[in-house]
Amino acid sequence: MKAKKQVSRSTAMRRADRAFSLYIRTRDSQKFGGRQFQCISCGRILPIEQCDAGHYVNRQHQSLRFNEFNVNGQCRHCNRFDEGNMMGYRQGLIEKHGEIVVKRLEAEKRRPMKRTVGDLLLIERVYKELTAKFTYQIKK
Numbered sequence: 473m474k475a476k477k478q479v480s481r482s483t484a485m486r487r488a489d490r491a492f493s494l495y496i497r498t499r500d501s502q503k504f505g506g507r508q509f510q511c512i513s514c515g516r517i518l519p520i521e522q523c524d525a526g527h528y529v530n531r532q533h534q535s536l537r538f539n540e541f542n543v544n545g546q547c548r549h550c551n552r553f554d555e556g557n558m559m560g561y562r563q564g565l566i567e568k569h570g571e572i573v574v575k576r577l578e579a580e581k582r583r584p585m586k587r588t589v590g591d592l593l594l595i596e597r598v599y600k601e602l603t604a605k606f607t608y609q610i611k612k
């Protein structure tokens with residue numbers, strides 16, 4: 473048994489967010505050799521350094537915070553200055569995953585979800601492992 477270190481909920485959440493974000497950005501750069509990505513909202517192909525992991529249903533909705541369909545590579549402009557460019561995001565999601573997936577995300581938005589510190593640390597571990605399996609790695 474590993475010694476249990478006390479981790480606060482906010483620290484565990486931050487670590488899970490960071491690991492999940494890196495997973496999403498790495499995933500969405502694979503077809504560009506880890507160097508670029510295509511913004512889900514505006515469709516521009518940009519250097520990976522400009523990639524955020526942008527949520528469609530915002531991350532206050534815990535049920536979709538770590539949902540792989542709900543989070544996609546998005547340019548900083550759309551994510552930070554255009555309030556997510558939600559019209560473009562929805563269209564991009566339909567093209568990437570199909571309308572049924574988008575409708576399901578919208579339906580699951582209000583589902584209650586409470587994660588423990590252990591759940592969050594597991595999410596961190598899982599996404600670190602999944603990220604390591606990609607062919608092309610990116611910088612944090």
Ligand SMILES: [Zn+2]
Pocket residue numbers: 511512513514515516546547548549550551557
């Ligand atoms: Zn964009």
